[in-house]
Amino acid sequence: MTAISPAGRPLPPAVDDVPAWTDSYFNRTRVVVEKFGDCRVTYAVFLRRPVISAPRLATDWLDAIAARRGTRFDVELMHREGDWVGAGDPIFYLSGPFAQLADLETILLQKLGAPCVAAHNAYQMCVELPQVPFLAMDARHCAGAEMQEMMAYAAAIGSAAAQREGAKGFIGNANDATAHWFGAARGRGTMPHALIGYAGSTVRAAEMFHETFPAEDLTVLVDYFGREITDSLGVCERFPELAAAGRMAVRLDTHGGRFLEGLDPGESYAVLERHAPQAVRRYRSETELRHLVGTGVSAAAIWRVREALDEAGFPKVRIVASSGFGVGKCRVVAEAKAPIDVVGTGSFIPEAWSETYATADIVAYDGVPRVKVGREFLLRNGARRRGQG
Template identity: 30%
Template sequence: KITGHYQDFGFLENLIDGVLARRTSVATHVYNTMKAAAPTPIFFMGDRQDDFRNQQGDGYASYIAGVAAQCTFAHGEWWGGDGGGTTPHALIQIMEGDTVKAAVCYADVYPDEKITALVDFNNDVIKDSLAVAKVLKERLGAVRVDTSDTLVDHYFDKLSEKEKTGLKINGVNPTLIKALRRALDEAGFPYVKIVVSSGFDIEKIKWFKKENTPVDSYGIGNSLLKINIGFTGDLVRRNGKELAKAGRRDVPSSRLEKVE
């Protein structure tokens, strides 16, 4: 609520409405997704689906909703957090498609940290995950699977058509992640965690949970940035007397805090 001369604040109405709409939408999506994924944590990856100038505010909204794990330093600028995550696919490309070499270089830059290796560049996540794990051993904290939904991982090449019947095999799917978990465990790397990303929203998370998919963290971006909560500001008093557009009125709220 704002009290004063209209000419002093009226021009700010649309700006305020827009800020509230975006921040509230993002915070609500983050909160609902976090609850759907619980107890598995989610990682806020909303950096490339919208204008980069939104990152500070979106990161703050995510933080208020309860998710402080974010992928850029801009996300943490308003609340004091740091960015984190994995290497980009670009690093693997620069290394001529060598996922192991890229992971080793990444680990060399952060010698005191366990790293998360991106392992889907060659569309063979089990093979590349094991290759990285054998070299980095306990320096490898996790692998991230980010397979596009337009692709089918090479793991399924060895399955017969009968074995694939009824399975959803495109992109990041429960069958692939279960196979990856088994392969890591059997090779002696039970400590390596699995992070999944690429097209995740509440419904996809529910599917993974229903299938008891062994996921340690969900990386989520686009679905958290949909703006679906609107705000509007209305004049509801004139010189202390209630007067408003039909359907609008002065609504008392104990949740409001005075801002000096």
């Protein structure tokens, strides 16, 4: 029997599969409690690092499990969805029959930790580039459909938090299945590198796409042959009407093994001296310098493409930048005022997976405060003052 969320979406694992996917000591605990008598417990659920609260997948799953088991769980949300949460601060308190909750902890924590950290990353990226819309391109890096759902949800929650501070945030994603998190029916995107290779030239790939989808705006990858400037201008010259109408974009996805066409370290510095000299006149780490003037999609590379488009008479052609746009890179290209129109990224996926580990500790048994030594900070304020009884 599959658990169904209040929104009508299936929530794995199915109710009958929970014992197989949870840690065995939780299954054994449930059996012991059923033998010696149930009690009402309260869990404090938290992470050990600052995050953005993203509890919906976890709490929806709890609601669905409770309904299927014919019981009730009470969730006291301490931080609303999208709120900042400090390290060790409970995101919610969960109360209910111990026998019904004991075997749910493993899966509950899986559904909470990673979305909260990813939401925090997405939030930071959006506030670093507040005037730039983002497109979530996380799916290809996810370990299956369940993670894909978690990461899309996280990006949407982090984005919404940034939008409340004036950022444009995430305007969509790259696949249909998770587009609902962004208020859309379908994902966005035009062509991968494979289509360029199939067509034999960047211009020919653009022609094929436009002939197949004539009503859609045209975004063309321009790094396949290492001729980002040449192919950007070639596509614009082939479709001048689309370019003039603002219905065309070039996507920069140059990999980190080479410079964009026409650039090298010296020329990259020269580009930034023309447009953002302040960005290179301060101390930079090696990573920051790479984002500014190094290989791949650097700030200098973005500026150089903008220069070429404007000089050729295509000022309305937009630039979509992808390839490694995590929090640090967003910060650096923002300082360089790089003229990006859209960022495509999946780099809100947590890099250090150990940071995503959520924890749940029982803090009360039948209303009596009790928690393991060292976790007293999880007790409610009144219980802390009274001691643990």
